[in-house]
Amino acid sequence: MGRYILRRLLQMIPVFLGTTFLIYCLVYAVPGDPFAGKCGQRACPQSFINEMTEKYNLNDNIFVQYFKYLGNLLQGDFGSTFSGVPISQIISTSYPITIRLALLALFIEIVIGIAAGVLTGLGRKGFFDNLVLISTLLLISLPVFVTGFVLQYLLGVKWGVVNPTVSPKAPWNELIMPAFVLASLSLAYATRITRTSIVENRRADYVRTAVAKGLPQRRVIGVHLLRNSLIPVVTFFGTDFGALMGGAIVTEGIFNINGIGRQVYRAIQVKEGATVTGLVVVLVLVYLLMSLLVDVLYGLLDPRIRYE
């Protein structure tokens, strides 16, 4: 197990380099000169453009720019935005908020998704099954911004149950509504994956054996059936955590949350390669660690899976 984890950690290095380079290239490829529109309809003073170009190495070709960036990154310097704010500062203020939002969304997904999935998987074709199928279909078909605006309008503006936007510190209780919006799409998928997996495994030999042995139903379902059925669900949750963080752009915009989504969006618009890469680098790390965690969890869920 230890060797397996070590090997996986080492594999992360080329993946990390490859993804950061790709991201850097993508931002580089965004059309438009970053200083063409900065002074409105007037052209910016040449002295300003020259200084910024020099400062951010924008005259170099993409490879030189990337290696200069990487060199600074290895020394722990993420660079700064065009307005001079250190990117490390942006990361340290916005990441905790987005992680909190994504964790809460993940929690909502796990609780509601697995519960609804197990219940519908066991009692198929009932009223509850149909209700869940229809409501998840609805959630899947609604874009996040629609769910977001409707909830914000009804709960925040019309009924005044919660604040329509999240305050700067973004405490847990204010994040519940945005987290629900963020989770809504994945919630529907999680429910359906759990349901299918339960339905499949119900007919498995080991479940029949457990029932034949006369084990109580709670134990058959809770330990034997659920544990095996969770493998695809855990895979989904693992990658979804990263997706939730990246996908928070829309949700953070609607509820005015000061997370990474807003920063990435702004930075792409003004072509700030260093900011986008810096923020996404951390996101990539989250993805890699989550997928490692998922792989390790497989072994715990199903003892037949072994690593060497």
Next chain:
Amino acid sequence: MRVKRFAAAVALPVAAMMLIAGCGGSSSDSSGGSSDPNAAISIQGTQPENPLVPANTNEEGGSIPLDVMFTGLVSYDTDTSDLKMEIAESITTTDAQHYDIKLKDGYTFHDGTPVDAKSFVDAWNWAAYAPNAALNASFFEQVKGYQDVNPTPPAGSTDAPAPTAKTMSGLTVVSPTEIKVELVAPYSPFKQKLGYHVFAPLPQSFYADPVAFGRNPVGNGPFKFVAWNDNTDIKITRWDDYKGEKPQVKDVTIKLYQSSEAAYADLVSGNLDFQQLLPPSALAGEKYQSDLMDRTLDKDAPRLTTVSLPMYDQRFANADLRKAISMSINREQIAKVIFNDTYVPSTSFSSPAITGYEADTCGEACTYDPAKAKDLLAKAGGFSGPLTLTYNSDGGHKDWSEAVCNSIKSSIGIDCVATPTPTFSVLRQSINAKQMSGLFRSAWSYDFPNLENGLSPLYSTTGSANDSKYSNPEFDAALLKAAAISDPAESNKAFIEAEKMLAADLPAIPLWSVTQKAGYSERLSNAKLSYTLELDLTQVRVNS
């Protein structure tokens, strides 16, 4: 509209949400008659693009805090946009070229150092000096000696020669309360120009570390800087030692929003006191009226939307063709249908918000007359190939661009296609590189309320924002002549004469000016929009 239709369909997740979210809530104070002089209010803002240095700020996010933290020589009256003396006791000139500025005594910066002639002149010299790379350096171009501190790069090059001086020879500190300014040529709008925040004074502590200053500015205005939390808020508080007009509110939080929809939701539910520009979703179907009742403000914005024509493209060389295109656009209808009547069809090349504005200077060329337009098109010999109207798709310009094209198509039969570019900067890049091959969106926001600012930069041969690359020596001469008249009213009349010359040539087609709609909460009274369409923080009151 679309959201409403979905409302019924999301009842289920909403019901689920209701179970989980049992928290939050907001309280609102009921209004009384008197006002609370120590109240705190919150207004909408956006994250400043640059550190808060006057010479480096040219966008709204930074202007909102800067405009109340710094007081310049003059300001613009909130009701009339007329010039008001602030730190200046008087500004006199006889030839519009030599100005004598006398300062009032006793003003200080928030750190206690005096606001004197030197604090102005040093700030101006710093802003103009090329190596300091200030965004707004070009505002000093009329001052004698600007070319020495900020030389223009030779044609075709981006490398300017090194400056030969550190200070502009046209600026002289006569005494701590007197400045003499000499301009390169007579320029009567100079007094108005002095109200722009780039002409604000700076304390001596600025020069030690301009970058650190930008994160922690020390001004001389009615409000004092408290804190700037990136992307979250900027906090300012009333400075009780201020010599000028004192505000009636104490603490102001400028909340930095990502979207105006989020700010609007906060405004309606009482979490925000003022929003400068209501979002389109609130204007659609006049939704704001039921949300805010009569708590809205309207004001003509110093802004004008035009579509420009590439005068360097031979296909547009014929003036009759340009006139035919202009006359085929049904401005009235588009303003009504697309902008819910918040935009006003233009009949001139200036914004109605500017002193000296005159309607109808564009005359017949800006009226909708499809029959006449057809005749003109025939006279011009028709137009070959499809006509494009280029706009940037990141700013909500799709609808009106398509409407304008449709109007041209149905009126005179030219096949017009609205063509998007991905971002504003891509659009600017191709405009600057003279690569436009059809109509393109151009919109001008005035820097200061003088007719000249809407003409010279845009249409003079050497104008810094002359997008259509229009050049007419007679027009240039008329502008110079108007700028040489020191009497403001006479000078304005001369600028109007120059403006009328544009109607014959039509290098750009005026479309509409903007009436900005702002909204405020139940707590505020005496809310007014300043010339720059910000909330006038010195006049607003909070009901107690």
